[in-house]
Amino acid sequence: MSPQLKNQLYELSVRLGDDALILGQRLCEWCGHAPSTEIDLTLSNLGLDLIGQARHFLTYAGELEGKGRDEDGLAFERDALDFKNCLLVEQPNGDFAQTIARHFLFSTWQLLFLEQLAQTNDETLRAIARKSIKEISYHASISAQWVIRLGDGTPESHDRMMNGLDWMWRFVDELFLVQEGIEDVCENIGLDLSSIENEWRNKVAATLKEATLDLPADRKGIFGGRVGHHSEHLGPLLSEMQSLPRTYNDANW
Amino acid sequence: MQNHADMGDEVDQVRAILSAVPDPEIPVISVMELGIVRKVDHQCVEITPTYTGCPATTVIETMIREALDQEGFENWSIKTVLAPPWTTDWISDEGRQKLLDYGIAPPPKGDGKGTLKEPSKTHCPQCRSSNVEEISQFGSTPCKALMRCLDCAEPFDRFKCI
Numbered sequence A: 001m002s003p004q005l006k007n008q009l010y011e012l013s014v015r016l017g018d019d020a021l022i023l024g025q026r027l028c029e030w031c032g033h034a035p036s037t038e039i040d041l042t043l044s045n046l047g048l049d050l051i052g053q054a055r056h057f058l059t060y061a062g063e064l065e066g067k068g069r070d071e072d073g074l075a076f077e078r079d080a081l082d083f084k085n086c087l088l089v090e091q092p093n094g095d096f097a098q099t100i101a102r103h104f105l106f107s108t109w110q111l112l113f114l115e116q117l118a119q120t121n122d123e124t125l126r127a128i129a130r131k132s133i134k135e136i137s138y139h140a141s142i143s144a145q146w147v148i149r150l151g152d153g154t155p156e157s158h159d160r161m162m163n164g165l166d167w168m169w170r171f172v173d174e175l176f177l178v179q180e181g182i183e184d185v186c187e188n189i190g191l192d193l194s195s196i197e198n199e200w201r202n203k204v205a206a207t208l209k210e211a212t213l214d215l216p217a218d219r220k221g222i223f224g225g226r227v228g229h230h231s232e233h234l235g236p237l238l239s240e241m242q243s244l245p246r247t248y249n250d251a252n253w
Numbered sequence B: 001m002q003n004h005a006d007m008g009d010e011v012d013q014v015r016a017i018l019s020a021v022p023d024p025e026i027p028v029i030s031v032m033e034l035g036i037v038r039k040v041d042h043q044c045v046e047i048t049p050t051y052t053g054c055p056a057t058t059v060i061e062t063m064i065r066e067a068l069d070q071e072g073f074e075n076w077s078i079k080t081v082l083a084p085p086w087t088t089d090w091i092s093d094e095g096r097q098k099l100l101d102y103g104i105a106p107p108p109k110g111d112g113k114g115t116l117k118e119p120s121k122t123h124c125p126q127c128r129s130s131n132v133e134e135i136s137q138f139g140s141t142p143c144k145a146l147m148r149c150l151d152c153a154e155p156f157d158r159f160k161c162i
């Protein structure tokens, strides 16, 4: 593989690792604050899955980069401008419905994406994808169940679910541009994303219909996460996540 | 230089050692019975995580390392592999029986390919009743759901299928 392609493969791994890491960190903010014990356990465990996946993607990224950075080096020693996650995953938790909206929109995409990644010819990414699909299919299913429960629940829960989806809807278009700027390597490893936007829109529409919710009105999408241009919400998240290893840089388990 | 017979003996010895290493979260079953040991060969033990985020993975590796070192197998290495991904189908029959005796409903065999959404055929480990309900989709660990028996009223854990 040429140095240019290798660099793009690093970039792809970082984007996927950062998506999982940042969303995992967001979900863990609920620990001890969720509306019920069941939900508390659920959100923390979904976060744990994502952090496990992030470790694999970032370890691989570190190997491709070849500068001696491991998963921790990449997670804790980069600044906001070097993070390549999509904007959707860094959005604030808001209320429970807003968190569920974010998770539903993201994991529905993530599952379709991983199914394609599992068919590429890059052995490591394929293995991580096949492993993660088992977990993310659960994420997609449990978040869809909650969208339906809240949407088709009380007038209050219906409104909150709709507001949550409205908040997140600006950030969904960016999901379908994960390959932007690294098209060569995506083609090289055989990553075919041509069908997932349609599939995603169909799945989301079907769930919202069952939830008695309207599809949010189309609006101008906001982009930038994949090139390090983040919303104001990422900085505070990173400063909390990175505070310990940056304060005590010899800290160890 | 070792001959083949010696190497075969070594593999058997290591397998026996691993059969005595318990899963840190469910200590009644061994890492062998849980199906996370994928290969014992060429002075290398290959293990695979149950869930990517399972906090026990590192503990398991440390415990295997200690057990091997204690028995004089310091020259053996441990390698973590992701593919093929672990499935609850790999839990051995003895492992399933031990889970049941311990009060955890084991995953039905062959359900590994299904989703985690709809558990099939869950029976109460205490009275074997199938009249059970789910209390929480996550129990004491991410791999278990919390259930309740509607006949004997005992709560119990159900091992999820993946």
Ligand SMILES: [Zn+2]
Binding pocket: B124, B125, B126, B127, B128, B129, B149, B150, B151, B152, B153, B154
């Ligand atoms: Zn019972």
